[in-house]
Amino acid sequence: xxxxxxxxxxxxxxxxxxxxxxxxxxxxxxxxxxxxxxxxxxxxxxxxxxxxxxxxxxxxxxxxxxxxxxxxxxxxxxxxxxxxxxxxxxxxxxxxxxxxxxxxxxxxxxxxxxxxxxxxxxxxxxxxxxxxxxxxxxxxxxxxxxxxxxxxxxxxxxxxxxxxxxxxxxxxxxxxxxxxxxxxxxxxxxxxxxxxxxxxxxxxxxxxxxxxxxxxxxxxxxxxxxxxxxxxxxxxxxxxxxxxxxxxxxxxxxxxxxxxxxxxxxxxxxxxxxxxxxxxxxxxxxxxxxxxxxxxxxxxxxxxxxxxxxxxxxxxxxxxxxxxxxxxxxxxxxxxxxxxxxxxxxxxxxxxxxxxxxxxxxxxxxxxxxxxxxxxxxxxxxxxxxxxxxxxxxxxxxxxxxxxxxxxxxxxxxxxxxxxxxxxxxxxxxxxxxxxxxxxxxxxxxxxxxxxxxxxxxxxxxxxxxxxxxxxxxxxxxxxxxxxxxxxxxxxxxxxxxxxxxxxxxxxxxxxxxxxxxxxxxxxxxxxxxxxxxxxxxxxxxxxxxxxxxxxxxxxxxxxxxxxxxxxxxxxxxxxxxxxxxxxxxxxxxxxxxxxxxxxxxxxxxxxxxxxxxxxxxxxxxxxx
Amino acid sequence: xxxxxxxxxxxxxxxxxxxxxxxxxxxxxxxxxxxxxxxxxxxxxxxxxxxxxxxxxxxxxxxxxxxxxxxxxxxxxxxxxxxxxxxxxxxxxxxxx
Numbered sequence: 001x002x003x004x005x006x007x008x009x010x011x012x013x014x015x016x017x018x019x020x021x022x023x024x025x026x027x028x029x030x031x032x033x034x035x036x037x038x039x040x041x042x043x044x045x046x047x048x049x050x051x052x053x054x055x056x057x058x059x060x061x062x063x064x065x066x067x068x069x070x071x072x073x074x075x076x077x078x079x080x081x082x083x084x085x086x087x088x089x090x091x092x093x094x095x096x097x098x099x100x101x102x103x104x105x106x107x108x109x110x111x112x113x114x115x116x117x118x119x120x121x122x123x124x125x126x127x128x129x130x131x132x133x134x135x136x137x138x139x140x141x142x143x144x145x146x147x148x149x150x151x152x153x154x155x156x157x158x159x160x161x162x163x164x165x166x167x168x169x170x171x172x173x174x175x176x177x178x179x180x181x182x183x184x185x186x187x188x189x190x191x192x193x194x195x196x197x198x199x200x201x202x203x204x205x206x207x208x209x210x211x212x213x214x215x216x217x218x219x220x221x222x223x224x225x226x227x228x229x230x231x232x233x234x235x236x237x238x239x240x241x242x243x244x245x246x247x248x249x250x251x252x253x254x255x256x257x258x259x260x261x262x263x264x265x266x267x268x269x270x271x272x273x274x275x276x277x278x279x280x281x282x283x284x285x286x287x288x289x290x291x292x293x294x295x296x297x298x299x300x301x302x303x304x305x306x307x308x309x310x311x312x313x314x315x316x317x318x319x320x321x322x323x324x325x326x327x328x329x330x331x332x333x334x335x336x337x338x339x340x341x342x343x344x345x346x347x348x349x350x351x352x353x354x355x356x357x358x359x360x361x362x363x364x365x366x367x368x369x370x371x372x373x374x375x376x377x378x379x380x381x382x383x384x385x386x387x388x389x390x391x392x393x394x395x396x397x398x399x400x401x402x403x404x405x406x407x408x409x410x411x412x413x414x415x416x417x418x419x420x421x422x423x424x425x426x427x428x429x430x431x432x433x434x435x436x437x438x439x440x441x442x443x444x445x446x447x448x449x450x451x452x453x454x455x456x457x458x459x460x461x462x463x464x465x466x467x468x469x470x471x472x473x474x475x476x477x478x479x480x481x482x483x484x485x486x487x488x489x490x491x492x493x494x495x496x497x498x499x500x501x502x503x504x505x506x507x508x509x510x511x512x513x514x515x516x517x518x519x520x521x522x523x524x525x526x527x528x529x530x531x532x533x534x535x536x537x538x539x540x541x542x543x544x545x546x547x548x549x550x551x552x553x554x555x556x557x558x559x560x561x562x563x564x565x566x567x568x569x570x571x572x573x574x575x576x577x578x579x580x581x582x583x584x585x586x587x588x589x590x591x592x593x594x595x596x597x598x599x600x601x602x603x604x605x606x607x608x609x610x611x612x613x614x615x616x617x618x619x620x621x622x623x624x625x
Numbered sequence: 626x627x628x629x630x631x632x633x634x635x636x637x638x639x640x641x642x643x644x645x646x647x648x649x650x651x652x653x654x655x656x657x658x659x660x661x662x663x664x665x666x667x668x669x670x671x672x673x674x675x676x677x678x679x680x681x682x683x684x685x686x687x688x689x690x691x692x693x694x695x696x697x698x699x700x701x702x703x704x705x706x707x708x709x710x711x712x713x714x715x716x717x718x719x720x721x722x
Contacts, residue, residue: 598718599719600714600715600718601653601714601715601717601718602644602646602648602715605644605645606645609641609645
């Protein structure tokens with residue numbers, strides 16, 4: 001039965017191939033094929049998962065080798081997949097949320113002439129993402145890793161007639177290349193050190209490797225994870241990626257693809273367990289990103305960019321948890337899953353609002369939409385309660401566990417996560433107030449209306465999942481379930497009791513909500529974005545994404561440009577100069593040789609006579625001498 | 626004996642100077658003939674002096690070649706004259722671009 005896991009990937013891949021090669025006869029029903037492929041993969045995922053539940057805990061890892069992919073000397077790569085507790089959960093998340101977003105897109109993209117192609121790309125993404133999580137070899141994982149990068153590029157730039165979308169797609173691709181370089185180097189190092197790139201073998205061998213090797217591997221993998229998961233310092237692409245259609249933002253840039261970095265760290269736990277330096281680097285990256293993302297989320301007026309900042313911040317939480325080692329792996333995955341639910345819910349809710357507001361993304365043009373869009377409002381509100389961490393919604397349980405783990409690790413890291421929770425509550429309340437409460441600030445000719453059923457039903461399902469996701473923690477289920485893969489969660493030794501940490505977190509959330517309400521709920525909101533000069537330094541920095549783009553520009557782009565200019569100059573004057581110089585000298589010489597060629601017969605005759613006389617003279621000299 | 630060689634040298638010098646300084650193709654041609662005949666004279670004289678016939682045979686060959694050359698050369702000159710209305714060798718310098 002588990003030998004069929006390749007079908008999980010093959011079905012959406014076939015869907016993508018069908019949709020992208022079929023002509024426009026398929027325009028009328030292409031979206032149904034795409035949705036069906038994703039749903040079929042989901043059903044198979046559920047069947048496999050149920051089978052897995054019924055098995056003995058120690059034997060829940062099932063590997064299959066499809067064929068030998070690469071065989072060259074000592075280098076041997078099997079096209080192999082592993083279905084175990086971790087990848088099983090991911091398969092459910094990817095295909096489940098993926099299918100809901102496929103359904104939603106039927107409505108959202110209804111008026112787009114290229115809807116069939118859109119669904120083809122979505123299927124391609126699902127196939128690539130499943131390859132990534134099922135891979136039993138780092139090289140196969142890299143295949144999926146690049147596949148999701150390609151799908152992300154294609155979908156960000158789906159509306160490529162907009163220059164900003166085309167530029168954003170390129171930016172995402174280029175920034176991701178930097179991260180992929182880290183991953184590629186890590187794979188090469190694995191092969192050089194261990195002679196294999198199989199996930200299981202590498203993680204088994206990592207504890208026995210030299211300390212420096214484990215640290216180098218960990219840092220290189222972290223670089224890869226930073227690129228894909230938009231963590232500082234490779235975060236700049238995610239906010240621009242919001243140029244893509246909203247379902248794409250929900251599926252790829254919130255729920256699944258951007259969490260691939262967290263998956264990579266958890267999957268490579270053998271390497272990270274062996275190196276404390278690498279783990280600490282993961283924690284630092286996670287903490288910095290979690291605060292930076294929350295900061296950006298507070299300042300943006302664009303609802304999607306604000307949510308993108310929030311995504312960065314929540315993935316920061318996951319990264320941080322993954323950096324805590326065995327104490328955090330399970331909770332990183334737990335938060336990843338609940339985040340997948342509520343962030344997809346929030347993004348699709350934002351898409352529904354945009355759908356009713358003529359694709360306006362500026363929250364300052366919203367206001368008082370709760371009556372116009374009751375379903376969207378209700379589902380968004382559930383997602384809101386989940387993300388800020390109000391019990392008993394999903395986000396509370398997952399975030400609380402991470403905050404506990406952070407306090408257990410280090411008091412300052414703990415305080416950082418606590419601060420992040422407060423800021424999250426603030427910016428989400430701000431978004432809630434500006435969109436659904438306060439007074440109408442609608443532009444002329446905008447008539448907000450509720451979205452069709454095909455869009456609201458997926459919202460409701462996701463809202464239910466956001467509300468109930470915490471059930472996964474019931475009876476300590478998720479840590480126990482994942483313990484054969486990532487190791488047992490050690491006993492905590494908290495400086496203060498777990499209950500007081502939860503209460504503290506709740507208090508911080510209440511403060512955040514109150515601040516958001518006082519600033520945006522009670523006071524009227526300006527319908528136009530205040531000028532940069534009239535807002536505080538903090539807001540200005542947040543609006544400019546903490547000057548990340550300016551930094552990249554100064555540190556990378558401009559020096560590269562200067563280098564290019566130098567190289568062009570050197571190529572023109574140096575290399576070309578040498579080659580054309582030789583040719584020029586040859587030309588000059590032949591000019592000189594041309595001079596005697598006058599074309600007059602008599603001058604040739606004179607030369608002949610002269611030559612003959614010379615020969616004669618030489619003969620005479622030789623004979624007489 | 627030496628007077629024959631002296632005459633041959635004088636004729637050859639006149640012929641070569643004529644080739645170099647005259648522009649009329651026919652005159653140049655006549656000078657070439659003069660040079661050829663100067664060599665013939667030298668051949669015959671040396672042949673007489675050394676007592677064998679090698680030089681005289683060579684002189685016959687030269688005459689045959691000269692006759693053939695005259696035929697070809699005059700044909701060229703005539704055809705050039707037909708197209709250009711001139712027999713000046715300086716006008717026919719087409720090979721110089």
